[in-house]
Amino acid sequence: MERAVDWMPDIVDLVLYLLGGLSVIVWSIILIKSWAWYQSRRASTHFLAECQQVQTIYELPKLISGSQSSFARLCDAGMRAMSAVMANAVLRKNERHEVILLSLKQQAYLEHKRMDGGVAVLASIGATAPFIGLFGTVWGIMNALRTITATGSAGLDVVAGPIGEALIATAIGIATAVPAVLAYNYFMRMQKEHRADLEQVASHFQSLLTQSGLEG
Structure with missing residues (x-):
């Protein structure tokens, strides 16, 4: 029995180290993704404003x-897909439109995926840290x-250490989960706005393409 008593606190210590590591991961992801979103929004703000002022598709390459x-x-x-389909005389008008639309969708997916990294990790840590x-x-x-x-004793000096470790484990679990969940919700909202902006730009591109008559 004495051997078991000596070994068991190591498990609590392992839990504390694990939660500490998860907390480091959470804050690393928060800092990295916050910087990535800051750079993305700074680069995108000007482009979105200028893109809405574009009247013909020929103005896009410079922008x-x-x-x-x-x-x-x-x-x-979209421009590269347009150049490719216009060079292919075999494709009909509706086929050209589908090829360009598919290219826009694929690129939108790649851009969405580019900004999605780490969000699933935040969700997993936020869900599991309290239980750990x-x-x-x-x-x-x-x-x-x-x-x-x-020991046959229930004195404070006997149980204070183990109970203190137990309470610390709970506190660290919650302290790790809360920022993970909050950051997950924030980044998901940013992703939703980003996806809507991508769809808006793709729609504007298709509108310019239709107005130019290059689909046919």
């Missing part, structure tokens, strides 16, 4: 070349009860 935004890459994919902390809490209480059984 695309001066931007590093995901919306510029989307339009660039609870596991540490339960184990700490079990260790306290085993200590009482082994």
Whole structure:
């Protein structure tokens, strides 16, 4: 029994180290993705404003070349697809339209995926961290009860250590989960807005293409 008592606190320590590592991962993802979104929005704001002022599709190449935004890459994919279908005399009008539309959809998916990295990790940590902390809490209480059984004493000096570790595990589990969940919700909202903007730019590109008559 004494051997089990000596070994069990190591499990609580392992839980604390695990939660500490998860917390580092959470804050690393938050900082990296926040910087990525800041750069993306800074590059995209000007492009979105200028894109709405474009009247013909021939104005897009100049706008695309001066931007590093995901919306510029989307339009660039559309321009490259347009050049390819216009060089193919075999394709009919509706087929050309479908090829260009498919190219826009594929690029939009790539841009969405580019900004999606790490979000699933936040969701997983936010969902599991409290339970990992609870596991540490339960184990700490079990260790306290085993200590009482082994020593025959329920004094504060006997149970304070194991109970303290148990409560710390719970606190760290919650402290890890809360920022993960909040960051997940924030980045998902950003993703939703980004997807809507991609769809808006793709629709504007198709409108310019139709007005130019290049589909046919």
